[in-house]
Amino acid sequence: MMSSQTVTSETVLSLKNVSKNFGAVAALTDVELDIKAGEVVALVGDNGAGKSTLVKILAGVHPQDVGVVKIEGQEVHLGSPSDSIKHGIATVFQDLALCDNLDVVQNLYLGRQLRGHRLDEVTMETTAWELIRQLRAKIPSVRIPIASLSGGQRQSVAIARSLLGNPKLIMLDEPTAALGVAQTAEVLNLIERLRDRGLAVILISHNMDDIFAVADRIAVLRLGRNNGMFMAKDTSRKEVIEAITGSVDNAVTQRAEAHSK
């Protein structure tokens, strides 16, 4: 089976010179990032490194001050969440933004139900099942309230919802932070399936295990600037952590030393 990466992968997203200030604080300075179709790029950095700011810029929550964002070679202006969605960027925020009192179908189609005057329940339900099957998410019924699903299943619903608009790029913000072992594995499988479908995936995570399990490349931000781009299979955790913390002698290495004594 040919993997989508042997075909010339086009660059889906290209960020150049992106800067963002909040008052006197420079949250992002001169950030560069290129993401191709069919790859998973992990975006890592300590708190305050600028990851959330970058995610919000791409999600259309607030635009950058300086810099150019290009989608598939075309420069775009992401002024609102609907702009981002229109240009094919889907975001799954950390809190999932699901409505507990609604069922899976209603959550999937939140804000974009089919045929507003007389809801096309049948098409929405069959599409829901298709998406869930494609993602191999084991959800028993799409008509039970979301509140009764497990964390991993809810994550699947949130990811399935982001796929509805046929996006080119999906950003997942800390997708496994609140999940157990089996559920984390489910989500990592999901991410790999997304990549195999030819989507570009940005994974924001603090979890080194997850990152090294699925990421192709690792982009490090530190204090609002690029601080390294690593190929996952050619690098080690030590190198990545050094780039995150900015020094060879950091809290992580000190712990490692202390415990090996």
Place this chain on the structure above:
Amino acid sequence: MSAQPTDLQDERLTINTGLSGAIKKSRDRIKSGDLGNLPVIIGLLIISTIFQFLNPFFLSSANLSNLLMECSAVGVLALGIVLVLLVGEIDLSVGSMSGLSAAIFAVQFVRNGLPIVLCILLSIAAGAFIGWLYGQIYNRIGVPAFVITLAGLLGFLGLQLFVLGATGTINLPFESPLVQFGQQAYLGHTFSYFFAIAIAIARFGLGYYGAMTRRKAGLSAPSLISLALQSLFIALSLGTIAWYLNKSRGIGWMFVFFIILVVIMDYALRRTSWGNSVFAVGGNREAARRAGINVKGIYTSVFILCSTLGAIGGLLAAGRLAAAAQSSGTGDVNLNAIAAAVIGGTSLFGGRGSAYAAPLGMVVIASISSGLTLMNLNSSIRYMVTGAIVLLAVSVDAVARRSRTSHGRG
């Protein structure tokens, strides 16, 4: 070889088929806290038994027929309250709104002699405008709905008194269409049976069409037999009610009008994207916003609908009373409307409820009121009993909710 429908293929699903399956499913639901309307129905049975025992006139045809007419005006108010509760807000001014609407109508119709349709439209427009105003203040300035509508309760009561002027009460002529509608309009006896059968046939037709569409798409659907049984049950129960009430004056058109409003609202809530958005905003406002739902628009639309229904309820009450008085819409009208919505099963926290909560809760409230009146007890007892029942209803719902969450039924 018939394939299993798409939505029933998971191995973890317990599939209950047939009549015994349906019974088992209901038993499981009840055990896990998804009581549905069971508490209300049991409550009604208890109330009916007690009051019938205390005064055999309670369950007479004449009393019940009158009860249905009496509960319609406040029932329409309760329907508006349901909508506001669904988004997690409240409207304390529906009573004043109804009184003001009656006053506006009476002044224009009786004193100024305007055509009745125009007067009705004026009252309804006043309701819509006030609801819109609430929406603007809520969205732009951010004052909590509790406070805005509390101000409205007082302010519009004052406006009502001002509009009515020195006379205080304006009597509506007995022959006017509104009073006729409120006091004399009942379903013809034969027509009521036709109506009952028509509803049953419509239910079957819609259910059949829905089931066909689902089966064509490979989804599970209720069987022909269950649809037929449902329709038969509807026909029989509606027919029996009609037969019993026809022994006296029959079913009032005002009550039918109320139910028609309920059915329309229920359709809007369950089958339109607007309704979905209402439940979404009530369930998780931030998630709704991020999904692109116009949250402010939803709030405004709900306030407009609630005040408009308040105005309509006021007109119905004026027709029933044949007058617009200074006391119209005051007293326990507000509380009865809210209590009815809550007893009928609407959650005070938003996101859960249905349009049918209004008639269900209203029948309970009206029964208590009627029963206590028949016993010649004064309002003090009525207030205490109603208060206790509201507390009981909300407590049952709260306990059931805990059971629901632990059983995964939300």
